[in-house]
Amino acid sequence: MKIKLLTIYVNDQEKALHFYTEVLGFVKKADYSNGPYRWLTVASAEEPEGTELQLALINNPAAATFQQALFQQNQPAVMFFSDNLQADFERMKAAGAEFTMAPTDVQYAWNATVNDTCGNLIQLTQLKRWQG
Structure with missing residues:
Protein backbone atom coordinates (compact mmCIF):
# COMPACT_ATOMS: atom_id res chain seq x y z
CA MET A 1 0.00 0.00 0.00
CA LYS A 2 1.27 3.48 -0.88
CA ILE A 3 0.28 7.06 -0.16
CA LYS A 4 -0.09 8.69 -3.57
CA LEU A 5 -2.34 11.70 -2.89
CA LEU A 6 -3.01 14.14 -0.06
CA THR A 7 -5.48 17.02 -0.11
CA ILE A 8 -5.17 20.55 1.18
CA TYR A 9 -8.11 22.91 0.91
CA VAL A 10 -7.48 26.34 -0.57
CA ASN A 11 -9.75 29.35 -1.03
CA ASP A 12 -8.34 30.22 -4.47
CA GLN A 13 -6.90 27.50 -6.71
CA GLU A 14 -5.12 29.86 -9.12
CA LYS A 15 -3.46 31.73 -6.25
CA ALA A 16 -2.57 28.38 -4.64
CA LEU A 17 -1.04 27.10 -7.88
CA HIS A 18 1.17 30.19 -8.00
CA PHE A 19 2.26 29.80 -4.37
CA TYR A 20 2.92 26.06 -4.49
CA THR A 21 4.84 26.23 -7.80
CA GLU A 22 6.46 29.67 -7.93
CA VAL A 23 7.17 30.12 -4.21
CA LEU A 24 7.54 26.59 -2.79
CA GLY A 25 9.03 25.23 -6.02
CA PHE A 26 6.67 22.30 -6.61
CA VAL A 27 5.61 21.26 -10.12
CA LYS A 28 2.07 21.10 -11.49
CA LYS A 29 1.02 17.49 -12.11
CA ALA A 30 -2.66 17.57 -13.04
CA ASP A 31 -5.07 20.33 -13.97
CA TYR A 32 -8.47 19.17 -15.25
CA SER A 33 -11.82 20.92 -15.20
CA ASN A 34 -15.33 19.52 -15.42
CA GLY A 35 -17.79 22.38 -15.26
CA PRO A 36 -17.12 24.31 -12.06
CA TYR A 37 -15.00 21.47 -10.62
CA ARG A 38 -11.20 21.66 -11.02
CA TRP A 39 -8.84 18.78 -10.19
CA LEU A 40 -5.47 20.39 -9.49
CA THR A 41 -2.39 18.66 -8.10
CA VAL A 42 1.27 19.49 -7.53
CA ALA A 43 4.28 17.37 -6.58
CA SER A 44 7.77 17.93 -5.29
CA ALA A 45 10.22 18.95 -8.02
CA GLU A 46 12.68 16.61 -6.27
CA GLU A 47 10.23 13.67 -6.54
CA ALA A 62 -17.01 21.77 7.52
CA ALA A 63 -13.60 21.93 5.83
CA ALA A 64 -13.71 25.74 5.84
CA THR A 65 -14.46 25.82 9.57
CA PHE A 66 -11.61 23.40 10.26
CA GLN A 67 -9.19 25.36 8.04
CA GLN A 68 -10.06 28.66 9.74
CA ALA A 69 -9.72 27.16 13.23
CA LEU A 70 -6.26 25.75 12.43
CA PHE A 71 -5.13 29.08 11.00
CA GLN A 72 -6.44 31.06 13.98
CA GLN A 73 -4.64 28.70 16.36
CA ASN A 74 -1.41 29.13 14.36
CA GLN A 75 -1.44 25.41 13.52
CA PRO A 76 0.05 24.27 10.20
CA ALA A 77 -2.24 22.38 7.85
CA VAL A 78 0.65 20.33 6.46
CA MET A 79 4.40 19.84 6.91
CA PHE A 80 7.02 19.68 4.19
CA PHE A 81 10.65 18.65 4.68
CA SER A 82 13.75 20.45 3.49
CA ASP A 83 17.37 19.36 3.25
CA ASN A 84 18.47 23.01 3.69
CA LEU A 85 15.81 25.05 5.44
CA GLN A 86 17.84 28.27 5.59
CA ALA A 87 18.43 28.24 1.82
CA ASP A 88 14.76 27.44 1.13
CA PHE A 89 13.70 30.19 3.53
CA GLU A 90 15.87 32.75 1.76
CA ARG A 91 14.72 31.63 -1.72
CA MET A 92 11.06 31.70 -0.72
CA LYS A 93 11.36 35.05 1.05
CA ALA A 94 12.91 36.51 -2.12
CA ALA A 95 9.88 35.14 -4.03
CA GLY A 96 7.55 37.07 -1.71
CA ALA A 97 6.64 34.41 0.87
CA GLU A 98 5.15 35.64 4.15
CA PHE A 99 6.69 33.74 7.05
CA THR A 100 4.98 33.72 10.43
CA MET A 101 8.05 32.01 11.93
CA ALA A 102 11.59 32.24 10.57
CA PRO A 103 13.80 29.14 10.81
CA THR A 104 13.94 28.29 14.50
CA ASP A 105 15.94 25.65 16.37
CA VAL A 106 13.42 23.41 18.16
CA GLN A 107 15.95 20.89 19.53
CA TYR A 108 15.26 17.98 17.15
CA ALA A 109 14.87 20.11 14.01
CA TRP A 110 14.73 23.56 12.51
CA ASN A 111 11.18 24.70 11.77
CA ALA A 112 9.72 27.63 9.87
CA THR A 113 6.10 28.50 9.15
CA VAL A 114 4.83 30.18 5.99
CA ASN A 115 1.39 31.47 4.98
CA ASP A 116 0.28 29.86 1.70
CA THR A 117 -1.94 32.92 0.95
CA CYS A 118 -4.92 30.59 0.50
CA GLY A 119 -6.00 30.02 4.11
CA ASN A 120 -3.28 27.70 5.40
CA LEU A 121 -0.06 27.79 7.35
CA ILE A 122 2.65 25.42 6.12
CA GLN A 123 5.38 24.11 8.39
CA LEU A 124 8.79 23.61 6.82
CA THR A 125 11.12 21.29 8.71
CA GLN A 126 14.73 20.20 8.50
CA LEU A 127 15.32 17.31 10.86
CA LYS A 128 18.70 17.34 12.57
CA ARG A 129 19.06 13.60 12.15
CA TRP A 130 19.41 14.31 8.43
CA GLN A 131 22.58 16.26 9.09
CA GLY A 132 25.79 14.49 8.15
Missing part, protein backbone atom coordinates in the same frame (compact mmCIF):
# COMPACT_ATOMS: atom_id res chain seq x y z
CA PRO A 48 7.92 14.55 -9.46
CA GLU A 49 6.57 10.99 -9.65
CA GLY A 50 6.05 10.84 -5.89
CA THR A 51 3.08 11.77 -3.74
CA GLU A 52 0.81 14.44 -5.19
CA LEU A 53 -0.85 17.25 -3.24
CA GLN A 54 -4.36 18.12 -4.39
CA LEU A 55 -5.15 21.83 -4.13
CA ALA A 56 -8.90 21.45 -3.59
CA LEU A 57 -11.25 24.40 -3.62
CA ILE A 58 -12.70 24.81 -0.16
CA ASN A 59 -16.41 24.67 -0.93
CA ASN A 60 -17.26 22.39 2.01
CA PRO A 61 -18.45 24.35 5.11
